[in-house]
Amino acid sequence: MLSIQNLHAGIEEREILNGINLEIKAGEVHAIMGPNGSGKSTLASVLAGRDGYNVTQGTADFAGKNFLDLSPEDRAREGLFLAFQYPVEIPGVSTTNFIKTAVNETRKYHGQEPLDAVGFLKLMKEKMKMLHIDQSLLSRSLNEGFSGGEKKRNEIFQMIMLQPKLAILDETDSGLDIDALRIVAHGVNQFRSKDNGVLVVTHYQRLLDYIVPDFVHVLYNGRIVKSGTKELALELEEKGYDFIKNQVNEPETV
Amino acid sequence: MNEMLSTLEETALSDYKYGFVTNIEADSAPKGLNEDIVRFISAKKNEPEWMLEWRLKAYRHWLKMVEPQWANLKYPPIDFQDIIYYSAPKTKANPKSLDEIDPELKKTFDKLGISLEEQKRLTGVAVDAVIDSVSIGTSFKEQLAELGIIFCSMSEAIREHPELVRKYLGSVVPMTDNYFSALNSAVFSDGSFCFIPSGVRCPMELSTYFRINAENTGQFERTLIVAEDNSYVSYLEGCTAPMRDENQLHAAVVELVALSHAEIKYSTVQNWYPGDKEGKGGIYNFVTKRGICAGEHAKISWTQVETGSAITWKYPSVILKGDHSIGEFYSVAVTNNHQQADTGTKMQHLGKNTKSRIVSKGISAGFSNNSYRGLVHIGKTAKNARNHSQCDSLLLGDKCGAHTFPYIEVKNNDSVVEHEATTSKIGEDQIFYCNQRGLDTETAVALIINGFAKEVMNQLPMEFAVEAQKLLAISLEGSVG
Ligand SMILES: Nc1ncnc2c1ncn2[C@@H]1O[C@H](COP(=O)(O)OP(=O)(O)OP(=O)(O)O)[C@@H](O)[C@H]1O
Numbered sequence: 001m002l003s004i005q006n007l008h009a010g011i012e013e014r015e016i017l018n019g020i021n022l023e024i025k026a027g028e029v030h031a032i033m034g035p036n037g038s039g040k041s042t043l044a045s046v047l048a049g050r051d052g053y054n055v056t057q058g059t060a061d062f063a064g065k066n067f068l069d070l071s072p073e074d075r076a077r078e079g080l081f082l083a084f085q086y087p088v089e090i091p092g093v094s095t096t097n098f099i100k101t102a103v104n105e106t107r108k109y110h111g112q113e114p115l116d117a118v119g120f121l122k123l124m125k126e127k128m129k130m131l132h133i134d135q136s137l138l139s140r141s142l143n144e145g146f147s148g149g150e151k152k153r154n155e156i157f158q159m160i161m162l163q164p165k166l167a168i169l170d171e172t173d174s175g176l177d178i179d180a181l182r183i184v185a186h187g188v189n190q191f192r193s194k195d196n197g198v199l200v201v202t203h204y205q206r207l208l209d210y211i212v213p214d215f216v217h218v219l220y221n222g223r224i225v226k227s228g229t230k231e232l233a234l235e236l237e238e239k240g241y242d243f244i245k246n247q248v249n250e251p252e253t254v
Numbered sequence: 255m256n257e258m259l260s261t262l263e264e265t266a267l268s269d270y271k272y273g274f275v276t277n278i279e280a281d282s283a284p285k286g287l288n289e290d291i292v293r294f295i296s297a298k299k300n301e302p303e304w305m306l307e308w309r310l311k312a313y314r315h316w317l318k319m320v321e322p323q324w325a326n327l328k329y330p331p332i333d334f335q336d337i338i339y340y341s342a343p344k345t346k347a348n349p350k351s352l353d354e355i356d357p358e359l360k361k362t363f364d365k366l367g368i369s370l371e372e373q374k375r376l377t378g379v380a381v382d383a384v385i386d387s388v389s390i391g392t393s394f395k396e397q398l399a400e401l402g403i404i405f406c407s408m409s410e411a412i413r414e415h416p417e418l419v420r421k422y423l424g425s426v427v428p429m430t431d432n433y434f435s436a437l438n439s440a441v442f443s444d445g446s447f448c449f450i451p452s453g454v455r456c457p458m459e460l461s462t463y464f465r466i467n468a469e470n471t472g473q474f475e476r477t478l479i480v481a482e483d484n485s486y487v488s489y490l491e492g493c494t495a496p497m498r499d500e501n502q503l504h505a506a507v508v509e510l511v512a513l514s515h516a517e518i519k520y521s522t523v524q525n526w527y528p529g530d531k532e533g534k535g536g537i538y539n540f541v542t543k544r545g546i547c548a549g550e551h552a553k554i555s556w557t558q559v560e561t562g563s564a565i566t567w568k569y570p571s572v573i574l575k576g577d578h579s580i581g582e583f584y585s586v587a588v589t590n591n592h593q594q595a596d597t598g599t600k601m602q603h604l605g606k607n608t609k610s611r612i613v614s615k616g617i618s619a620g621f622s623n624n625s626y627r628g629l630v631h632i633g634k635t636a637k638n639a640r641n642h643s644q645c646d647s648l649l650l651g652d653k654c655g656a657h658t659f660p661y662i663e664v665k666n667n668d669s670v671v672e673h674e675a676t677t678s679k680i681g682e683d684q685i686f687y688c689n690q691r692g693l694d695t696e697t698a699v700a701l702i703i704n705g706f707a708k709e710v711m712n713q714l715p716m717e718f719a720v721e722a723q724k725l726l727a728i729s730l731e732g733s734v735g
């Protein structure tokens with residue numbers, strides 16, 4: 001469903017992504033790992049259409065469309081969801097109201113009637129249980145004063161409510177306590193189906209014990225330098241990134 | 255972000271839905287101002303001699319005054335001789351019932367979404383409709399009269415209830431108070447008069463809808479609300495005007511009197527024509543609004559949503575004279591394009607244990623300037639007084655300005671005054687977050703703005719809150735691309 005070819009992108013003059021190739025099919029879970037600053041969040045931002053990033057080369061097709069031509073809101077409505085590494089706060093806008101607006105904007109795009117208050121609350125109640133989210137949290141202003149873990153859980157809750165085709169989770173595990181990690185992973189696993197795909201960005205093998213990926217990629221200096229199966233994550237955990245860096249820096253050994 | 259900012263200037267003019275003109279013959283005074291014009295207005299309204307004397311006194315005082323310059327506003331000098339001070343639609347004077355109102359005028363108000371028919375019963379709102387210098391009709395008068403409530407135009411009150419008008423008119427805002435109040439006292443046209451007798455809780459929202467229609471005409475409305483002991487009233491005013499290239503002057507005076515244990519809740523949704531995106535045309539809005547909590551435990555609450563006018567100069571204030579009285583000011587002021595607003599409040603604590611609360615939310619976009627100006631005065635006698643002020647500014651873009659001028663005077667030792675202020679911008683990251691959830695930028699901005707203004711919007715009567723929310727969004731449409 002997502003096909004990225006030779007993607008180069010950056011900010012202003014600076015190139016951050018140097019030719020990314022990645023293919024995600026429906027039903028697959030991919031994990032991207034890589035050292036700080038390697039470009040993981042940048043990739044997520046470019047895919048989601050954040051202003052300020054220039055794509056200089058390459059393509060990204062999603063569900064058969066050239067994704068890079070769409071506005072960020074249309075990409076979302078077409079089924080791309082990004083769980084942010086740092087979710088923003090919007091004072092005075094209740095989380096419930098925000099999610100309802102999001103759900104109904106997407107329905108409108110697909111020519112569906114908006115959900116009324118009753119229908120929406122019913123749907124919400126169902127999904128709240130799955131993520132052990134309390135009503136009182138959803139009545140509060142979006143992310144305002146939420147703990148780090150609450151913010152991340154709220155991101156996954158929105159994913160479940162919006163039912164996207166492809167979800168990119170940018171370090172959703174960081175900041176979660178052990179129980180919350182399990183709950184969030186459970187939510188993601190419930191979400192997984194043969195019709196959708198998930199791209200998990202993480203630093204820790206731990207998360208991949210719960211959300212077992214079909215493929216693991218290592219991003220380094222804006223390029224995917226190694227791909228493998230879940231065993232690659234274990235190897236990284238054990239050896240650190242140095243062995244990858246050495247391989248990259250001495251191309252003859254690759 | 256830069257792309258976003260570059261479209262900041264492009265606000266669609268068509269957003270002002272109320273810019274049409276009603277073609278109706280008008281009965282007008284000649285341009286200019288002198289004693290004869292004052293006499294003309296008074297005669298047109300069949301006023302008693304005392305009223306004319308009062309107006310003339312105000313006029314003579316005004317001649318000796320100079321226009322205030324202290325506000326953070328820039329505009330060319332106003333030529334007071336180039337204004338028409340009285341204009342009334344030529345139609346049957348004093349319609350006995352709403353059925354006698356000219357259909358053309360009824361249509362105007364229908365178009366504005368204000369129904370003068372009593373079908374408004376369902377929503378429980380009584381309306382007084384003022385067009386240019388006269389009131390054209392008031393609904394629900396009889397039903398209110400059964401409770402002893404008087405709700406009528408000011409002109410009618412002067413004729414029918416002179417004892418009340420003489421007692422209270424100018425008692426809160428003296429005619430000499432300031433330049434614009436003196437001018438208003440001399441030439442005021444129409445407005446509403448409300449009187450709620452002792453012990454009565456007004457069962458419906460009272461509201462006045464002000465409409466400027468005629469060209470080159472100033473509107474000088476005068477509103478007086480008196481709530482006797484243990485009474486309650488909630489009042490709302492709305493305003494619109496046609497789009498014209500010339501600036502038009504609006505100088506109103508509103509006086510509120512709350513006696514002991516009485517409560518007056520006064521809400522304004524001000525949407526006068528703001529001018530075009532180059533800053534041409536628009537209403538100059540110079541308004542004096544003041545209430546007095548005259549008795550113990552009285553409460554006056556001002557709520558305003560200010561989105562219109564080229565220039566807004568307005569400081570709804572409360573004199574807290576009665577012990578334990580409460581004053582509140584909740585304001586959202588939006589400026590876009592070249593609009594300028596200098597608005598705020600004055601809380602004058604005189605009584606013991608008096609409390610006041612100020613919540614001001616300024617939103618600026620385009621090339622506009624938005625200033626909060628407030629004074630909290632705690633007098634020697636105001637033992638144990640309390641004030642809390644919160645002034646927040648939100649900027650859209652980097653060519654607009656937000657300013658805060660809080661003045662605090664405390665003359666005793668056991669009072670507490672707290673002031674908080676913040677300035678923020680709508681973040682590109684907030685908008686992107688919303689985009690990523692399927693909201694387009696316009697919807698995102700509307701959501702963020704309404705969130706920012708929520709504390710104030712919550713104070714509006716239910717019937718008007720939804721309209722006001724839409725108005726906020728419309729005023730800022732196109733300001734973030
Ligand atoms: N707005 C920006 N302006 C300039 N440089 C940026 C900007 N955003 C990211 N970068 C740079 O691009 C590089 C990649 O950043 P990115 O956030 O994509 O890394 P990451 O792989 O997500 O790292 P982390 O694991 O720490 O989250 C970094 O060197 C970063 O400093």
Ligand SMILES: [Mg+2]
Pocket residue numbers: 040041042085170171
């Ligand atoms: Mg990152």
